[in-house]
Amino acid sequence: xxxxxxxxxxxxxxxxxxxxxxxxxxxxxxxxxxxxxxxxxxxxxxxxxxxxxxxxxxxxxxxxxxxxxxxxxxxxxxxxxxxxxxxxxxxxxxxxxxxxxx
Amino acid sequence: xxxxxxxxxxxxxxxxxxxxxxxxxxxxxxxxxxxxxxxxxxxxxxxxxxxxxxxxxxxxxxxxxxxxxxxxxxxxxxxxxxxxxxxxxxxxxxxxxxxxxxxxxxxxxxxxxxxxxxxxxxxxxxxxxxxxxxxxxxxxxxxxxxxxxxxxxxxxxxxxxxxxxxxxxxxxxxxxxxxxxxxxxxxxxxxxxxxxxxxxxxxxxxxxx
Numbered sequence: 001x002x003x004x005x006x007x008x009x010x011x012x013x014x015x016x017x018x019x020x021x022x023x024x025x026x027x028x029x030x031x032x033x034x035x036x037x038x039x040x041x042x043x044x045x046x047x048x049x050x051x052x053x054x055x056x057x058x059x060x061x062x063x064x065x066x067x068x069x070x071x072x073x074x075x076x077x078x079x080x081x082x083x084x085x086x087x088x089x090x091x092x093x094x095x096x097x098x099x100x101x102x
Numbered sequence: 103x104x105x106x107x108x109x110x111x112x113x114x115x116x117x118x119x120x121x122x123x124x125x126x127x128x129x130x131x132x133x134x135x136x137x138x139x140x141x142x143x144x145x146x147x148x149x150x151x152x153x154x155x156x157x158x159x160x161x162x163x164x165x166x167x168x169x170x171x172x173x174x175x176x177x178x179x180x181x182x183x184x185x186x187x188x189x190x191x192x193x194x195x196x197x198x199x200x201x202x203x204x205x206x207x208x209x210x211x212x213x214x215x216x217x218x219x220x221x222x223x224x225x226x227x228x229x230x231x232x233x234x235x236x237x238x239x240x241x242x243x244x245x246x247x248x249x250x251x252x253x254x255x256x257x258x259x260x261x262x263x264x265x266x267x268x269x270x271x272x273x274x275x276x277x278x279x280x281x282x283x284x285x286x287x288x289x290x291x292x293x294x295x296x297x298x299x300x301x302x303x304x305x306x307x308x309x310x311x
Contacts, residue, residue, distance in 0.1 A: 003156045004129045007146055011163045012136030016193060018167050022174030023181035023192040037268075041300035043169050044269045045276035046162075047141065047260040049296035052280040054148060054253035057292070061285050070250020071257060078258050085111055087258045088251045095250025 066102060070095030109140075109198065110225040112255070116143055117233020119248060123151035127234045134230040138196055138223060141259065142166040144252055145293065154291075162293045173200055180212040194219025196226075275299035 055071045056062050074091030082090065113134065120130035125147065133143055142163040149159040174195050181188040194215065199222055203215035264270045276299035283292035 003159075004125050004150065006156050007150065007159045007163070008129045008133045008136075010160045011142065011146065011167075012133060014160075014164045015137040015139060015142070015167045015170065016189075018164075018170040019174050019195050020189045020192045021171040022176065022178035023188040024185055038300050041269060041272045042165060042297060044260060044263040044273040045297055045299045046166050046293060047256050047263060048273035048277035049280035049293045050141065050145060050148075050256040051253045051260060052277045052296075053284060053292055054249070054256065056281070057152070057284050060287075062281075066247070067250040067253060070247055071253045074251070074254025074257060077254075078261055084255070084258055088111075088115075088255050091254030092247035092251035095247030096245060097247070099244070099247065 066095045066098040069098040106221045106225045109222050110229040112140055113226040113229020114233035114236070115229075115248065115251070116140065116147065117230040118236070119144070119151075119233075119252075120147050120230075121234045123147045125150065130230055130234050131227070134227050137163070137167070138193065138226055139167050139170070140226075141256065144255075148252070149293075158291055158294065165294060165297050170195065173197075176200075177203070177210045177215060180210055180215060191216065194223060196222055198222055272299045 051071070055067050056064060070091040073094035074087050077087040077090040116134065117130050120133075120143075121127070125133075130143075133146070137143055145162045145166055146159045149162060174192055177195065177200065181191055196219060199215055199219035200210075202218045203210045203212070260273065264273060276296035279296040279299060280292040283295055287295070
């Protein structure tokens with residue numbers, strides 16, 4: 001089995017199971033408070049890590065390139081309360097522009 | 103509808119980038135149909151494109167989707183009937199359908215959750231299909247600046263998560279861990295390692311209490 005299909009299969013099954021956790025298994029139970037807090041923090045932590053790795057991540061090295069301009073422009077759009085699609089378009093345009101000029 | 107259009111747009115982006123990352127046509131479609139969770143799918147694409155290992159991609163994606171356990175528990179009372187039916191309906195839970203169905207008092211609206219979930223599912227899978235097939239015609243995602251668009255997307259998804267000081271501190275710590283590990287570990291590992299920041303965040307919270 002190829003790497004791609006292995007990932008698709010395992011992640012697909014795992015996600016189906018995760019989404020089914022509450023409705024199928026835990027009708028009226030709730031997570032213990034400390035566990036719930038840990039899991040609640042996973043989303044911000046992993047999203048922050050994704051922002052970092054996708055902005056300056058390379059193959060075993062830090063790479064500073066046009067993506068920085070894209071994230072900067074995207075950040076400005078977020079600060080201006082632009083809708084999600086606009087943020088992405090602005091970031092892509094800034095990245096493409098800087099890459100074209102550089 | 104605006105949310106569905108956004109999701110469709112990202113589905114197309116995912117299809118395009120997944121194709122460019124060498125995932126082919128069928129695998130991205132199957133992934134969208136089964137996983138139906140944007141950030142995890144983009145993380146997989148990014149790790150595989152960076153020649154990361156299957157284990158790193160799976161670990162990062164499963165960790166990213168771990169939030170669906172508590173999310174699905176929070177809406178568990180809305181699901182009735184046979185287990186298979188509850189299993190099928192629970193797959194319509196996604197960040198946006200869940201958020202849209204919140205009444206703001208800790209309870210959720212079943213019709214909104216299912217309705218929005220169906221709409222978003224259709225948008226996500228059809229967007230992916232357009233992305234994987236149009237990808238070849240559109241060309242190099244890098245020329246379009248798409249590689250700069252994804253960190254901005256994650257930043258936009260991150261900002262609403264920073265509702266507490268603990269969440270902000272944990273996010274900063276996670277970002278720092280990832281930054282430090284990028285040069286010394288295989289792609290994907292920094293993201294997984296950064297997840298330990300959520301444990302530190304909670305411990306700090308308990309000490310403060």
